[in-house]
Amino acid sequence: MKLIIQIPCYNEAETLTIALNDLPKHIEGIDEIEYLIINDGSKDDTVKVAKEWGVNYVVNFKRNKGLAYGFLAGLDACLKNGADIIVNTDADNQYVGKDIEKLVRPILEGKTDIVIGERPVDTTEHWSPLKKKLQHFGSWVVRKASKTDIPDAPSGFRAYSREAALRMNVINEYTYTLETIVQAGRTKIAMTSVPIRTNGELRPSRLFNSMIGYVKKSMVTILRALMMYKPLMFFCILGIIVFCMGAALGFRFLFFYFQGVGSGHIQSLILASTLMMLGFSTIVIGLQADLIAANRKILEDIQYRVRKMDCEKNDKR
Structure with missing residues (x-):
């Protein structure tokens, strides 16, 4: 040893x-x-x-x-x-x-x-x-x-x-x-x-x-x-938070709309749409990052095997 x-x-x-x-x-x-x-x-x-x-x-x-x-x-x-x-x-x-x-x-x-x-x-x-x-x-x-x-x-x-x-x-x-x-x-x-x-x-x-x-x-x-080792979890949590913020603003606009005063809250509708799209896009990025992470795991396994073979060669010398 x-x-x-x-x-x-x-x-x-x-x-x-x-x-x-x-x-x-x-x-x-x-x-x-x-x-x-x-x-x-x-x-x-x-x-x-x-x-x-x-x-x-x-x-x-x-x-x-x-x-x-x-x-x-x-x-x-x-x-x-x-x-x-x-x-x-x-x-x-x-x-x-x-x-x-x-x-x-x-x-x-x-x-x-x-x-x-x-x-x-x-x-x-x-x-x-x-x-x-x-x-x-x-x-x-x-x-x-x-x-x-x-x-x-x-x-x-x-x-x-x-x-x-x-x-x-x-x-x-x-x-x-x-x-x-x-x-x-x-x-x-x-x-x-x-x-x-x-x-x-x-x-x-x-x-x-x-x-x-x-x-x-x-x-x-x-x-x-x-982000590297748990990308799906990280980006999904971030995306859901942003999406929910947008959804809350969207419900707020609908409330005023059905009250007959929606025309004064168009800015809220625009911001709600933007946040919901950003949230959805962030979740999609998480899915893509998760696929990349799967490839990284394969590369790490290859790296491990190469390192191990080098060590075994050195041990035989």
């Missing part, structure tokens, strides 16, 4: 050694532990620090491509190098390295395919009350969108079995954390969470510049994932 711990990095020379030193060297049930960094266009000595420490693999980008792209590239590299379990952690030592054993244990026991570390949000001292509330709210929205019970959706401290990693896809360029939970929940991949610890803050987060920006990007990511 081979575990590869991957760390996305962007100008992490100052903190990377601290994070690497905290990683486990041995876990019961794991035969081999290796380490991989994704250098996402760093301008400092991140790669030099990693190589001097002794990481096994470096995925190198010449320019910054974003966390989501780096995460997927790391998964792909881990699979090609024979990983049975992949753990993703941060280069700023946010998470306690010893808790990696907690992450991989449910996978080793065959209970699940994805394990997400649940941070102690309410007791994290360097987080503001607003950030804590937003974390809880965001996780609640993701739970509803994904139909899962993951309490800490934005957590990047997570473990994937080979089977789960083979099926992962991320479309947005912002972050992988939310979309992958929605994807796993909607495609019925076994997933759970375990409580983990966090360390003190070594540097401010680079994922967002403001809370408003974070909330906006997160909501767009969730909505986009929902």
Whole structure:
């Protein structure tokens, strides 16, 4: 059983050694532990620090491509190098390295395919009350969108079995954390969470510049994932709402019409007709999107089989 711990990095020379030193060297049930960094266009000595420490693999980008792209590239590299379990952690030592054993244990026991570390949000001292509330709210929205019970959706401290990693896809360029939970929940991949610890803050987060920006990007990511994995439901609900608004205005016009004063409410009739047509068109778009989603599922299955064959070839070498 081979575990590869991957760390996305962007100008992490100052903190990377601290994070690497905290990683486990041995876990019961794991035969081999290796380490991989994704250098996402760093301008400092991140790669030099990693190589001097002794990481096994470096995925190198010449320019910054974003966390989501780096995460997927790391998964792909881990699979090609024979990983049975992949753990993703941060280069700023946010998470306690010893808790990696907690992450991989449910996978080793065959209970699940994805394990997400649940941070102690309410007791994290360097987080503001607003950030804590937003974390809880965001996780609640993701739970509803994904139909899962993951309490800490934005957590990047997570473990994937080979089977789960083979099926992962991320479309947005912002972050992988939310979309992958929605994807796993909607495609019925076994997933759970375990409580983990966090360390003190070594540097401010680079994922967002403001809370408003974070909330906006997160909501767009969730909505986009929902449109991708449940398009018929999403567009039908939206279309029915718009259609019903138009129908209500139409009944209002009819009421006045039969009262003999309909000529003064022609604007309502025009707006009602427009809204009803928009609602019907939105439902039709949902039907078309559902057909596209069916083709996407076929393509994802083909991608899974190709990735699996590549892994099996690598295992035989």
